[in-house]
Amino acid sequence: MTIDGNAVRPAARHWPAVTHTLDVFVHSDMQQSALYRSVPGPQDRKSFFEEQQRNRRNTWRLTAVCWVIILAMGLVMSAILTPAVLGELAILFGIAGIFLPVGWIGRVVLDGYGALIGNVGAGMSHPFRFAFGLLFLTGPGMLITFLLWRWLHGVFVRFGVGGVLLSLGAREPRTNDLEEQQLSNIVEEMAIADGIAPPRVMLIDSDVSNAAMIGASPETATMVVSRRMLDDLDRDETQGVLGQLIGAAGNGDLAIAWKIASVFQTYGLLMTILMLPLSKNARRAFWNLLKLSLASGKDAAAKSELTNQLLLRASTPDGLDDLNEFMDFENSRYSNLRKIYLFVRVAIFFPLVLGVLFAYIVLLMVVLFLLGPLLALTWRTRVYLADATSAQLTRNPDGLARALIQLGQTGALIPGSQMVSHLFIVGAEAASGRRLNRMQQQLMQMGQQRGDTQGLSNKIDVGTQMVAMLMTEQRAQEKDEEETFESKQGIVVSFHPSLNRRLKKIRALGARS
Amino acid sequence: MAPVLVVLAVLLAIVVLVIFWVMGTYNRLVSQRNQVRNAWAQIDVQLRRRHDLIPNLVNAVKGYMEHERNLLHSVTEARARAIAAGNNVAQRGEAEGELTRSLRALFAVAEAYPALRASENVQSLQEELASTENRVAFARQHYNDAVMSYNTARSQMPGVLIAGPLGFQEADSWAIDEADRAAREVPQVDLSGATG
Numbered sequence: 001m002t003i004d005g006n007a008v009r010p011a012a013r014h015w016p017a018v019t020h021t022l023d024v025f026v027h028s029d030m031q032q033s034a035l036y037r038s039v040p041g042p043q044d045r046k047s048f049f050e051e052q053q054r055n056r057r058n059t060w061r062l063t064a065v066c067w068v069i070i071l072a073m074g075l076v077m078s079a080i081l082t083p084a085v086l087g088e089l090a091i092l093f094g095i096a097g098i099f100l101p102v103g104w105i106g107r108v109v110l111d112g113y114g115a116l117i118g119n120v121g122a123g124m125s126h127p128f129r130f131a132f133g134l135l136f137l138t139g140p141g142m143l144i145t146f147l148l149w150r151w152l153h154g155v156f157v158r159f160g161v162g163g164v165l166l167s168l169g170a171r172e173p174r175t176n177d178l179e180e181q182q183l184s185n186i187v188e189e190m191a192i193a194d195g196i197a198p199p200r201v202m203l204i205d206s207d208v209s210n211a212a213m214i215g216a217s218p219e220t221a222t223m224v225v226s227r228r229m230l231d232d233l234d235r236d237e238t239q240g241v242l243g244q245l246i247g248a249a250g251n252g253d254l255a256i257a258w259k260i261a262s263v264f265q266t267y268g269l270l271m272t273i274l275m276l277p278l279s280k281n282a283r284r285a286f287w288n289l290l291k292l293s294l295a296s297g298k299d300a301a302a303k304s305e306l307t308n309q310l311l312l313r314a315s316t317p318d319g320l321d322d323l324n325e326f327m328d329f330e331n332s333r334y335s336n337l338r339k340i341y342l343f344v345r346v347a348i349f350f351p352l353v354l355g356v357l358f359a360y361i362v363l364l365m366v367v368l369f370l371l372g373p374l375l376a377l378t379w380r381t382r383v384y385l386a387d388a389t390s391a392q393l394t395r396n397p398d399g400l401a402r403a404l405i406q407l408g409q410t411g412a413l414i415p416g417s418q419m420v421s422h423l424f425i426v427g428a429e430a431a432s433g434r435r436l437n438r439m440q441q442q443l444m445q446m447g448q449q450r451g452d453t454q455g456l457s458n459k460i461d462v463g464t465q466m467v468a469m470l471m472t473e474q475r476a477q478e479k480d481e482e483e484t485f486e487s488k489q490g491i492v493v494s495f496h497p498s499l500n501r502r503l504k505k506i507r508a509l510g511a512r513s
Numbered sequence: 514m515a516p517v518l519v520v521l522a523v524l525l526a527i528v529v530l531v532i533f534w535v536m537g538t539y540n541r542l543v544s545q546r547n548q549v550r551n552a553w554a555q556i557d558v559q560l561r562r563r564h565d566l567i568p569n570l571v572n573a574v575k576g577y578m579e580h581e582r583n584l585l586h587s588v589t590e591a592r593a594r595a596i597a598a599g600n601n602v603a604q605r606g607e608a609e610g611e612l613t614r615s616l617r618a619l620f621a622v623a624e625a626y627p628a629l630r631a632s633e634n635v636q637s638l639q640e641e642l643a644s645t646e647n648r649v650a651f652a653r654q655h656y657n658d659a660v661m662s663y664n665t666a667r668s669q670m671p672g673v674l675i676a677g678p679l680g681f682q683e684a685d686s687w688a689i690d691e692a693d694r695a696a697r698e699v700p701q702v703d704l705s706g707a708t709g
Binding site for chain 2 (some may be wrong): 392
């Protein structure tokens, strides 16, 4: 027998006897609760402790690779942007020099940079000199990026998740509602099982099932549950879901999610600052952020959410649109005078435009091909880890398995959750399985119909219907997937693993469903 | 650089590494030991919660269960004894076990009173009590999980070297009490005489 909870912890097992007689008092759906029966499954099944360890190792490896990539990207961006910014400063000082005696500053800046480059070039054969030169070239850029990161961290930690809760339309639980009273109880039970402080509980009146723990740390987090989920799941299944979310928080996933978001925020802010002279959106985002870092109180929460979205947008291909607009001096809608003004503007800011363009290309390519998929894989190891932790906390993997099967039927993204979609127990993939089933059924029906129909034109009709249906479903699926955090950030790999993969792993832990 | 200096530098580096390593291991053990202590305290919190709920329960069902005065009395008594047992682990464990058994008996008898199940007040109380029982169980489970990972850490390779000298004693898991052990006794099966 493996050393898992069963073997070492007989205490948890002896409780079924206690609670069994409680059944009189308990709702029918509670009679099956975790502690009321022993853990199912053959004895040689995988232990959830081993499963957790394996997932932790995987996370560690992937996280290390992600940090290396982020650092390397920082170096490259710094190397691209430093000369662009310095060149831009030289031009601006040069222009200002026509009116004021500041023209020399630009020349000094350029000369200094040129000398540094020359030094590095000459030092190619001397590794130490080369390394130091490189450090001087990219160091300031890296330092500035790091400071921006700390600044954002300070601002957004201060405002917490109030903005997200607002955009989700979350409300306090009703005390006179038995289901919602039960929810608060289960949350507290799971928090006790994981040894963390119970989070605040809020409900969302949505017509889809989903739940998430949102926040930067377990202490400040809020558990949000859609009312529909309470109606769909029994006590056991709800316990599995809440165990997963609380287990995830206890495992430190909230901090990881926060870091992932903050990497994108920081690059977004960097691009925003560089685009300040180029784009209205950038000026708006930066101005909001400035106001926000001086503001306090609850009414600023909604604004913090908006600013967050603006910053995150700046690190995606959407941010590139602003640059396109700036470059668009040939637009036929404009008068000739305006075209000349726009052209001169582009010419003046050319080094900056070029630098930002290259930086965007590097950022988008790295996120698309390297960082994005790796972050998604990292996050998936966290999801598997949390699933195994739920099995540990509830000692009933079957509850979570049944819950996931049910969420495959009624679960979907909750509107307004796009900034935190990865924190939810299921994402867009829950709806996709359902959609696939529906498509199969409809196709089969139509196939039948097609076989029955006489005449070519009727058959073509049915065929057209099939294509139309497939296209509609495809479009709906794409629209769903666009609403996830990862997709908004230009990551094509979903953060949520497929439900079937998760179920397979949970079954290996002893779930029978 | 003189070779002696190089050797000294390497030795110094090794010593510094060892110090950091010992510090890291020590800190991990301390935090795990604190988790065990905290988990133990949490069981107590949940048991107290149960004590606080029992008067409400007794009041709520008293009207319906006029004929079960003895039973209700025994629940109240068991609660009083559990509170009186204080922090003595053995006595406390015994008293809490008795309280659990008397609650069980009460619930078993309550099955015969359909009016109880219909009362909304009682229903809400049921949920609270069921949840309390769960909390006690989960608090024990968490304690035992914490004990297991602490004991593993102090007996596995880096920890075992410093656990003994620095006084990290083995923690005890929460044992099952005798009555429950008897209830889940595995029947002995003798296959020696079996023929295929």
